Amino acid sequence: MSIEEKKNKFSVLSCENFIEVKDNDDLLNFIEISKKLCIKLLGIENYEKKKIEYFIQDKMKTSHDEIRSISSLFPQIKECDTIDDKIRSAIKAIKNSSKTTFLFSRKTLRGETIANLKDDLAKYRKRFDVISVVSDNLEVAKWATHDRRVDYLTIGISNKEAVDEGLISLAKQHNMTLELCLDSLFLSSDARNLSSTIRSAKKITNLIVKRNKFILTVRPTTPYHLRTSQQLRYLGELIGIPFNKSKNAVFNEQLTILVSNLTKQSEKYVFNGVEIVGEKSD
């Protein structure tokens, strides 16, 4: 068994979906630590697709560390027919490039009104790989669940007022993925704070776990808040998500959304499930 194979034996694929960085140096710190934890996918907040490409080009000049953008997987997945095949080939490509970290851009829209959110979606959708919506206003959140341009509805686990049964039911109807941010578990200052965070998180997860698609993220403020997929699943246990129900919530769901967004870049893409397979004859 080669050294690379031995290393892969102990590593499980992980993804951190929500990283807020101050500058490129900060991003490099995140990448360095994520390599140690075998976190393959990093979603960088407020970094446009072009900015990520420029960053990667700059980095490749000075260092041998392999960093790629998620759109580099497009040539491999475009030849596959079904979405399942595309995901399988993407996972294969990520597993084969063991030293590589894949970056993708994301934008979190904080819509105060529906009109604001509509404007922002039109403005940002094509500039970012992933679009997420976070809102304390339940009406705005409910509107966002049925918009096809929104990938995630972000929910802070300490804010139980931002979620109700109607919202969760709508999210289920429109197949919307919910993003649970576990950052308050790390930032709680004392026992009382942590206890109230866990209590409100359990109320939210009680509504979500049985029916909805969801993902887990730490939303790290420092690189040392990054966690592996296994650890995320155990943190999920603390807030009432059974270990066996969070299998897809740490890597597969994120990759599925990224792959389906990449597919939309194709010229042949018409609509979800509809693609041009041959040329029109007169």
Next chain:
Amino acid sequence: MIDDIRDRYIVYKTVSKEVLKLSNIKRIFWQKYQFLFGITKTTEAGLFFEEYKDGKGLLRCTQKSLKNTLITMSLISEINSIPIIMFPIYISGTIKKAKSVIEQMFRIV
């Protein structure tokens, strides 16, 4: 009938800016476990730090407390205001296998 208490061995790794002593890691781990699950659960956990070298170590706990041990490990983010990540690499039911994994890891790195 007496129940058998089965042990689990967690091979873990730490990532930090500075080299940390095992005594510091032990102290914070016990504190955090007690903070999260209380004194009674902590006594039942059977925690024992077997080995620690170059940021890799072996931690023993009971099978029933494995979940709580891993939750505690996930929530540790600093020791003496030094940021740290402590994450499990491999979980085994026998110490022999766990030690062989640590040896393999040392050979790789």
